[in-house]
Amino acid sequence: MLDGVTLDQLRMLIAIADTGSFTAASKHVQRAQSAVSQSIATLEDQLGVTLFDRSTRKPRLTEAGEVIVAEARMVIVRAARLRATANALAGGAPGHLTIAIGIVVPVDPMVEVLDTFRDAFPGVSLRVLRVDIGGAPDLVSSGQADLGIAGAISLTGYDEDAFDRHAVGSADIAIVAAPDHPLAQLGRPLTDADVQDHRQLVPVTRGDFTNRLVHDTWEVGDLTLRCRMLRRGLGWGTAPVAEIAEDLARGTLVPLQLEARSEETLRVPLLAFTRTDRATGPAIDWLIRRLRDVFGDAGS
Template sequence: MLKATLEQWRMFKAVADAGGFNQAAEQVHKSQSSVHHAVQKLENALGVPLFESEGRRIKLTGPGELMLRRANFLLNEAQKTEAVAHSMQSGAETVLRVAVDIIFPSEVLYAVLDKVSEDFPLLRIEVEEAVLSGANSLLKAGNVDLAISALPISEGGQQEDAGNGFSEDLCQIGFIAAAHPEHPLHQLGRPLHTDDLKAHRQIVVRDSSTERKTDYGWLGAEQRWTVSHIRTSIDIICKGLGFAWLPLAMIEPYINAGQLKPLPMESGGCRNAMLYLNFEDGDCLGPAARTFIGELRYRTMALPTAESIDSSLTKT
């Protein structure tokens, strides 16, 4: 038999978050006495004090801090359980929200979305483009249901919730160092070392997460321009204003048109980045989300491998 109720745990968390009983009462729209009574009953049930006075304020005791961590997990799981029940009751979801890293091949994404819309004609689909940890930030905030991310859910600010989420390797994306054919790096007439790059402007793409933890690609150049989208980076280097590491699939048309040319690196000119499929709780996903995942896995099976990317670069 449980000694405490979810409501008591909720009142305890409210007091801890608000820093006092009066403040908590305002936030949960209950009287101060009912909040105080709930916390007092919880303390009696547990047999340990959860708060102590510090002047005119209260603060958590040592046991209280431990109990708050457990309460956060407990209340979060209770909320997820209710969400699962709601999903089963309502059937197919009415909206599917997906965060997609901008390096994911757009033609694959469009084919997956088209299939989902075909199976669920009334479904609204919302796509958020993101960079690096940006997709995981959207997932963590509850703004999307699924994330195609350059980082597994245990990275990019997600380490504290690693046990509550799910990540799977989805596909590899090949990056190559490239510049305009008339760029000074192409005029050296020999294989390039990373030291050769340092004297030239690199174009990098900024992390779209609010924390902005990192940027795409090698960052050894003395001069850098930082942009928010790979399309901007491509446009800049097509004008001969710098070099960048860019997804081969995105710049192949520009290479074929003679607007871009892979840099003749002695080594390291082709790099592969893994993309991950991330979501918080599979039990909360509806049939449209599951269809999206199934189609996504199927479509990404046909994407080029690391070996074929290297081979394509060699022939260029």
């Protein structure tokens, strides 16, 4: 029954439904009115239903016509996606992409990037992984992720030639504790001796680096859980400012300043990186450019 139905016919049908007349629709699709009328009559024969009630001055969609128009709109959308997918694949874009995102990467700007990626590459499916410190380069290095986005420190210990690295912006990290934590009560920059007596909550780390400043540490891989533990006073530690902005504003977490550091926050460079032995293609190249646009001011 659908043999011979064309996208052109469906576009004419939608045009009539939207404009309210065959005359207006013919101008919209830039076809003669007689051609539009004949096309719709042929479509009705092909589908075996009457689409318009022609007994009134202006054509009115029948009940069946309303259903068919709704389906036609979805077909047109799917056809557009098919065309975009084919164009992307012809240009070298992959059918799917895995991105590994470090916990230091601010979430809201990342979502903005992914939102625009959806429109630019509608046929590319994404797998997005948020991972601990060092997790992104591990996944890219092993081939489990096509693109990594993380703080520069995550790449410590990796061969300079292992990744193509692209600076995309920065993110701020703060040392914090609950307001009733003993360290928060001191009211001055903290010495090494001060922090040694208190538990530090640290991320689960991978690679040849550490951010532990004391011997008494708890490793907490989930950032949300670690922030809740910090609020509860179970220890002191670092957290991305973007994740705890509301806590800092409300005072449920307060910044700590180390005597060895002049600033309360540490600005961490953000890198996007891929394996040097793998071609990137248009989708990853586009993502890196977009990351630079969006993350350039994310840490400020």
